[in-house]
Amino acid sequence: xxxxxxxxxxxxxxxxxxxxxxxxxxxxxxxxxxxxxxxxxxxxxxxxxxxxxxxxxxxxxxxxxxxxxxxxxxxxxxxxxxxxxxxxxxxxxxxxxxxxxxxxxxxxxxxxxxxxxxxxxxxxxxxxxxxxxxxxxxxxxxxxxxxxxxxxxxxxxxxxxxxxxxxxxxxxxxxxxxxxxxxxxxxxxxxxxxxxxxxxxxxxxxxxxxxxxxxxxxxxxxxxxxxxxxxxxxxxxxxxxxxxxxxxxxxxxxxxxxxxxxxxxxxxxxxxxxxxx
Numbered sequence: 329x330x331x332x333x334x335x336x337x338x339x340x341x342x343x344x345x346x347x348x349x350x351x352x353x354x355x356x357x358x359x360x361x362x363x364x365x366x367x368x369x370x371x372x373x374x375x376x377x378x379x380x381x382x383x384x385x386x387x388x389x390x391x392x393x394x395x396x397x398x399x400x401x402x403x404x405x406x407x408x409x410x411x412x413x414x415x416x417x418x419x420x421x422x423x424x425x426x427x428x429x430x431x432x433x434x435x436x437x438x439x440x441x442x443x444x445x446x447x448x449x450x451x452x453x454x455x456x457x458x459x460x461x462x463x464x465x466x467x468x469x470x471x472x473x474x475x476x477x478x479x480x481x482x483x484x485x486x487x488x489x490x491x492x493x494x495x496x497x498x499x500x501x502x503x504x505x506x507x508x509x510x511x512x513x514x515x516x517x518x519x520x521x522x523x524x525x526x527x528x529x530x531x532x533x534x535x536x537x538x539x540x541x542x543x544x545x546x547x548x549x550x551x552x553x554x555x556x557x558x559x560x561x562x563x564x565x566x567x568x569x570x571x572x573x574x575x576x577x578x579x580x581x582x583x584x585x586x587x588x589x590x591x592x593x594x595x596x597x598x599x600x601x602x603x604x605x
Contacts, residue, residue, distance in 0.1 A: 331356050355379045358392055362400040371403040428526040432505075433519040436461055436477045448526060454494035454501050455526070462524075465495060473503070480505040480522045489598050491560060499529040500560040502601055527601050529559040540600060544587045553580045554600055557593060 334341055348354050357376040364371055375392060377384060428448045430441035437460045441449070449457045452465045455473070462477060464470040476490040485507060491500040506523045537551040546554070549570070556566035567577035581593075590596045 349379050352376070353379050356381070356383045358384045358389060360392060360396050360399070362396070362403045364404055373399055373403075428528075430524050431520045432462075432477065432481060432522045432524060434481050434521040436481050438462065439520060445526065448528075453496045453498070454492045455503070464492060476503065476505065480507060480524070483507065483509065485509065487598055489594055489601075502527040502529065502558060502597060504598055504601055525601075527558070529555075544584075546584070546587060547580075550580050550584055550587075553577060554584055554596070558597055558600060 331345075334345070336342055336345065345355070354376040355378070357374045359372055359374040362371045362373070363369075375384075375388075377388075428442060428445035430445050431439040433439055438457060449455065454465050456463045456465050462473060464473040472490050473492060476488050480488050487507070488505045490503050492503055493500050503524065503526050506525075508520055508522055537546075537548075537555055540546050540551050540554060541548070549572070552570060553566055556569060557563070561569065563577050563581060564574060567574045570577070572580075584596055585591055588596055588599055590599060
């Protein structure tokens, strides 16, 4: 039915419609109800109209009646197979990703991981898995990893990044987590809270700096400095390795911030990591 049935003299109802018109530019709508699972559940679908469109026309009602059987079948399919479909979706996404990646639930437990992540965790060089949770290997930084996971699953809206030292002495892992807030978990399993990826700077492809240069119009020296920072160097050690003055390195870093629209090394590393390897 249309919203003509609503009691506009009721204060709460009037406030709701005023808010809807002001924020969403919506006024009239038609709602259909579909019975699911033999009638044990009901699903509602509302088609809203812009405030300038007025009440729902008879033609719009007839169109909705025609498509309602198809909508009901879609609802039924989603209701019966939602978890299987979302799980299959994420399995496909994770399997297709070539870099180490995994999903965490709201308690920091590992739900799924890519084959590359499975191999990395089994190696135990800086990071591992114990009782379904990420752990820092001996010689690494367990406090940093625990703090990273806690912030990630606590609902922090921004991505999180941490470097993990490796007992082998190789370049530290760059671990980045991307929260999946409930409002954004449309295709994720309901228990998924975050996607975590790991970059091993030692395995960066040769073309990585070329990608950075093309994407952000970096000079060769700026791209080389960016690569050194991702490999775990400080600005001072990077300048020594590149045989440039620390003042020159700071100029290159400021240029990197400007060209990548970042203002901190952590933000710069997160951005460049997405284009790595």
